[in-house]
Amino acid sequence: MPSSAWTPSCGTRRPGRYAVRTFTRADAATPALLCHLGRAFVTRVTxxxxxxxxxxxxxxxxxxxxARCARTRPWLFDQTVSSFLESAGRVDxxxxxxxxxxxxxxxxLAPSWPLLSRPVSGAYNYAFADAVSGPVGDALNALTGPATPALGQLMWTTxxxxxxxxxxxxxxxxxxxCHAVCAPDHYQGDRGGERRALPTQ
Incomplete structure (x- = not known):
């Protein structure tokens, strides 16, 4: 990852300056580059x-x-978010x-078909989540006040x-x-998730 990064001064004869330097995954300075807060410019990424x-x-x-956000208890059948992240690598x-x-x-990751899983050949498999779109979604987005708890409960029960x-x-x-969850015309509401990249093979 070639980057223009600040090089500190080396005595009075070599003042600090920006210089292009290539960072690799194993470079000890790479973590600092990833949170440089504007003191470097990434010029190319491989x-x-x-x-x-x-x-x-x-x-x-x-x-x-x-229960999902509770402390991990490795001696029990753990259903916490942290345990799923540790074992699977990505959750939403x-x-x-x-x-x-x-x-x-x-x-x-599942290179071979798990017996209990349903194989899918296309995206947007959660059809029930895409049932609200267009004018209906706009109307729901405009609702405020007493209707909000009922709508949340309705979405959960379905x-x-x-x-x-x-x-x-x-x-x-x-x-x-599998990752394409919502169709392009899906009702867009505020959404938050905790995600992490899948582990490499």
């Missing part, structure tokens, strides 16, 4: 990517947010307004039956098909 590997996405909707949490149980999606009806609680396929 990306390193592994071979495309099929992934598995499992959905969980029965554990409360408090969707907590609907005024509800206490999130929709947790967990992605993991998630588990929707996963069952579409058989998408456990899917398997190519990354581009």
């Amino acid at each position: 990306l390193q990517a592994g071979a495309s590997t099929r992934i598995r996405c499992r959905s969980y909707t029965t554990v409360s947010m408090d 949490i969707l907590l609907f307004p005024f509800t206490s149980t999130p929709w947790l999606k967990v992605w993991s 998630t588990t039956p929707g996963l069952a009806a579409t058989m998408t609680g456990d899917i398997w396929g190519r990354p581009g098909r």
Whole structure:
């Protein structure tokens, strides 16, 4: 990753200046470069990517947010977010307004088809989540006040039956098909998730 970075002065004869330097993944100064806060300019980046590997996405909707965010307990059957991140590498949490149980999606590498997973050949597999779009979504976005808790509860109560009806609680396929969750015309609401890159092979 060639970058123009600040080189400190070396005595009075060599004042500090910007100079192009190539940083590698193993370079001890690379972590500092990644949080340089404007004191360097990245001029070119060479990306390193592994071979495309099929992934598995499992959905969980029965554990409360408090339990998901609890301290990890390795001696028990752990259902915390941190344990899923440690074992799988990537998670996404969707907590609907005024509800206490999130929709947790967990992605993991699965080169071979897991027997209990449904293979998918296309993107946007959560059809029940795309049912609200266009004018209906605009109308829901305009609602405020007393209707908000009811709408949050409605979205949560339709998630588990929707996963069952579409058989998408456990899917398997190519990354581009499993990661593309919402269709382009999907209702756009405020959304937050905790994500981490999949581990390399």
